Amino acid sequence: MDxxxxxxxxxxxxDPRWKAKRNEIISRDKGCCVICKGTDEIQVHHRQYQYVKAMKGFKVPWDYPDYLMITLCKSCHxxxxxxxxxxxxII
Ligand SMILES: [Zn+2]
Ligand SMILES: [Zn+2]
Known part of the structure; x- marks a missing residue:
């Protein structure tokens, strides 16, 4: 199934849990975009989404392992x- x-x-x-996770990822990436090293309008991108069959829904954004999240500026994002x-x- 798709x-x-x-x-x-x-x-x-x-959500404060996302804000905390987001700050953690951004500081891991030294506060700049991993592609262009820019610091303008920094955002955190998920490299994969996980759909939990049992919940019939996607995971909440902070419930991903750190390596699946990267810091990007708005334009690279x-x-x-x-x-x-x-x-x-699908898990
Ligand atoms: Zn960038
Ligand atoms: Zn993204």
């Missing part, structure tokens, strides 16, 4: 999403 498309995280991105589709792992 998982549904991953939508935006919406309000989950305002948008460029990445327009070129590549984030793979979905």
């Amino acid at each position: 998982p549904p498309a991953h939508g935006s995280y919406g309000n989950l991105l305002f 948008q460029r990445g999403h327009s070129k590549f589709k984030v793979p979905v792992l």
